[in-house]
Amino acid sequence: MFKRLILAIAGVSLALTAVTACGGSDGGSTGSNSDTLVLGFSQVGAESGWRTANTLSIKEAAKTAGVDLKFSDAQQKQENQIAAIRSFIKQKVDVIAFSPVVVTGWDAVLKEAKAADIPVILTDRAVDSDASLYVTFLGSDFVEEGRKAGQWLVDEYKDAKEPVNIIQLEGTVGSAPAIDRKKGFEEAIAANPNLKVVASQSGDFTRAKGKEVMQALLKANKDVDVLFAHNDDMGLGAMQAIEEAGRTPGKDVKIVTIDAVRDGMQALADGKFNFIVECSPLLGDQLMATAKKVKAGETVDKRIVTVETVFDQAKAKEALPTRKY
Amino acid sequence: MNRADAPSRHLGILKHSLFWPVTVLIVMLLANVIFTRDFLAIRIEQGHLYGSLIDILLFGAPLILVALGMTMVIATGGVDLSVGATVAISGALACDLIAKGHGLPVAIGAAIGASLLLGLWNGLLVTRLGIQPIIATLILMVAGRGIAQLITGGQIITINNQGYKLIGGGYWLGLPFAIILVAVALVVTVVLTRRTALGLLIESVGGNAQASRLAGIRSSGLIVLAYVFCGLCAGVAGLMISSNTLSADGNNAGLWIELDAILAVVLGGTALTGGRFSLAGTVLGALIIQTLDTTIYTAGIPPRTTLVFSAAVVTIVCLLQSPAFRARFTRKRPERPADPVSTGPKQEVTA
Numbered sequence: 001m002f003k004r005l006i007l008a009i010a011g012v013s014l015a016l017t018a019v020t021a022c023g024g025s026d027g028g029s030t031g032s033n034s035d036t037l038v039l040g041f042s043q044v045g046a047e048s049g050w051r052t053a054n055t056l057s058i059k060e061a062a063k064t065a066g067v068d069l070k071f072s073d074a075q076q077k078q079e080n081q082i083a084a085i086r087s088f089i090k091q092k093v094d095v096i097a098f099s100p101v102v103v104t105g106w107d108a109v110l111k112e113a114k115a116a117d118i119p120v121i122l123t124d125r126a127v128d129s130d131a132s133l134y135v136t137f138l139g140s141d142f143v144e145e146g147r148k149a150g151q152w153l154v155d156e157y158k159d160a161k162e163p164v165n166i167i168q169l170e171g172t173v174g175s176a177p178a179i180d181r182k183k184g185f186e187e188a189i190a191a192n193p194n195l196k197v198v199a200s201q202s203g204d205f206t207r208a209k210g211k212e213v214m215q216a217l218l219k220a221n222k223d224v225d226v227l228f229a230h231n232d233d234m235g236l237g238a239m240q241a242i243e244e245a246g247r248t249p250g251k252d253v254k255i256v257t258i259d260a261v262r263d264g265m266q267a268l269a270d271g272k273f274n275f276i277v278e279c280s281p282l283l284g285d286q287l288m289a290t291a292k293k294v295k296a297g298e299t300v301d302k303r304i305v306t307v308e309t310v311f312d313q314a315k316a317k318e319a320l321p322t323r324k325y
Numbered sequence: 326m327n328r329a330d331a332p333s334r335h336l337g338i339l340k341h342s343l344f345w346p347v348t349v350l351i352v353m354l355l356a357n358v359i360f361t362r363d364f365l366a367i368r369i370e371q372g373h374l375y376g377s378l379i380d381i382l383l384f385g386a387p388l389i390l391v392a393l394g395m396t397m398v399i400a401t402g403g404v405d406l407s408v409g410a411t412v413a414i415s416g417a418l419a420c421d422l423i424a425k426g427h428g429l430p431v432a433i434g435a436a437i438g439a440s441l442l443l444g445l446w447n448g449l450l451v452t453r454l455g456i457q458p459i460i461a462t463l464i465l466m467v468a469g470r471g472i473a474q475l476i477t478g479g480q481i482i483t484i485n486n487q488g489y490k491l492i493g494g495g496y497w498l499g500l501p502f503a504i505i506l507v508a509v510a511l512v513v514t515v516v517l518t519r520r521t522a523l524g525l526l527i528e529s530v531g532g533n534a535q536a537s538r539l540a541g542i543r544s545s546g547l548i549v550l551a552y553v554f555c556g557l558c559a560g561v562a563g564l565m566i567s568s569n570t571l572s573a574d575g576n577n578a579g580l581w582i583e584l585d586a587i588l589a590v591v592l593g594g595t596a597l598t599g600g601r602f603s604l605a606g607t608v609l610g611a612l613i614i615q616t617l618d619t620t621i622y623t624a625g626i627p628p629r630t631t632l633v634f635s636a637a638v639v640t641i642v643c644l645l646q647s648p649a650f651r652a653r654f655t656r657k658r659p660e661r662p663a664d665p666v667s668t669g670p671k672q673e674v675t676a
Binding site: 046048049051052170173174199200201202204206207208209211212213215216217219220233236237240244245246263 | 360361364370371375376377380384474479480481483494566569570571572574576577578618619621622623625627628629631
């Protein structure tokens with residue numbers, strides 16, 4: 001009986017794949033024949049407000065640009081993403097774009113796309129595959145973000161005669177933004193020997209850990225002038241720790257962060273943060289423009305950096321009412 | 326084993342099951358003084374107690390609570406992997422309701438109610454359907470985080486409610502409220518398990534469920550009770566964690582806390598096979614884990630090597646806890662004094 005059950009399941013799943021395959025070829029014929037650009041996009045998931053804003057931006061930009069967007073959510077799983085890309089290949093979309101869950105393991109599926117003559121655009125995160133397998137990588141430059149944060153400190157403390165003690169809250173150990181932002185920041189502050197990182201610990205990109213780590217670090221390092229957090233959330237947690245230690249965030253301890261999500265911008269507008277480097281999820285318009293260029297056969301740069309800005313307290317007050325995320 | 330002879334009373338202390346965890350905790354606290362000279366100092370700041378020791382208790386409070394519930398479940402011979410998910414759901418539910426304008430009693434009541442239900446679900450899966458605890462609770466561990474994300478809509482909910490802040494980040498009579506809450510929970514648990522027959526019954530179920538059923542103990546009811554209690558502890562811990570930062574993060578709240586809680590229980594000397602349990606040991610285990618975290622931050626251990634460092638400390642504690650490992654050393658030691666003193670019963674004890 002058990003055997004029969006397995007057979008039944010196998011039969012049903014076979015039938016289902018046949019159906020989806022049919023649907024795929026159908027989509028393909030409409031896609032390649034019409035003039036509208038068909039873009040297959042595989043998103044990582046919806047793990048944060050940042051990611052949700054990223055998805056919204058891509059969907060809205062596709063609508064305004066008249067692009068036929070085939071959107072798939074991988075729910076943080078590489079196998080889902082590979083399956084999605086394979087289905088895009090079967091559907092013969094014009095361009096495939098995806099935000100890879102992890103760095104490794106993409107060679108096989110990227111080669112399949114190349115064999116099918118479908119150009120691939122990476123968004124937001126990079127892969128370690130050979131650069132010939134994708135057209136371009138569109139996303140933030142994390143090193144540059146760290147550099148911008150460091151540069152603000154260099155300017156802010158250019159007249160400082162005494163050492164400026166900095167605490168750095170790093171992101172998740174081993175993640176690309178954590179490695180790159182640290183690198184860029186430390187490069188930039190090397191310009192001024194007075195700027196000294198006295199403690200650097202990981203806060204896992206979360207508010208709770210940011211608070212816990214900061215609370216411990218404040219006790220081990222009595223004279224702290226600046227906090228640099230690799231994202232807003234850790235900064236927000238650390239801000240509470242600073243307040244609970246009886247000091248004023250934004251004045252006694254200056255806070256510099258990266259991301260510019262709504263809660264962070266609110267803290268900046270309230271004067272509790274001092275400076276935020278934007279890491280924008282709103283790359284939809286750039287993605288559509290690049291995809292159109294790629295379809296038209298124009299050459300695009302191997303690396304396209306997202307348009308991003310920086311915010312101080314005055315700019316945050318202006319930007320807050322119209323902030324999308 | 327417990328027959329400590331009068332001349333070797335000092336050895337009796339050494340043999341106490343909590344001797345090694347206590348020693349490790351004290352050594353870690355003292356080691357911190359090297360890095361931060363006023364580590365043990367506690368002063369009054371803005372009308373409440375302030376210091377590293379208070380931090381350890383405050384941030385350790387949710388872990389102690391979760392580990393307390395976990396001890397009960399492990400004592401019945403089970404394990405609850407879903408506590409992290411329950412933490413996330415409870416915090417998300419409370420913050421979501423507060424953000425939508427509901428009062429504190431409604432928000433807290435709903436969160437606690439949901440946690441009790443989740444515990445009941447686990448308990449029924451284990452007893453009624455006979456699913457192995459590790460699998461039964463794995464279901465909720467995976468699905469629960471999804472539920473929490475559904476409640477928060479994938480976003481971090483930020484609230485501003487000073488009453489809610491009291492639970493996990495506020496102070497009462499100068500003491501962190503979370504610590505008072507944990508102390509009350511601990512006292513209630515100790516009284517219920519050690520001053521009534523409940524603890525004995527749970528231990529007997531964990532020791533041999535079949536035998537205790539045949540002896541007339543309603544083992545399935547006790548097992549369900551343990552899971553419901555564990556759910557309740559996780560729910561309150563979830564309120565503490567979200568209240569401390571006044572935000573609910575469905576993805577990260579209580580992430581991997583189930584593993585820390587199991588570790589705390591094991592460090593405290595309760596065996597995963599069920600049966601006898603030690604509540605004091607669990608509290609010590611949780612404090613060791615939290616002190617270890619604090620030590621890593623204050624000692625400036627590079628983030629890349631923190632996992633190795635924690636693993637080394639945990640390994641040392643586990644080895645010290647293991648009678649087989651200690652026997653290797655204690656067996657050698659008595660051989661030297663054995664010649665002049667030649668104590669027969671002493672060798673019997675160590676053998």
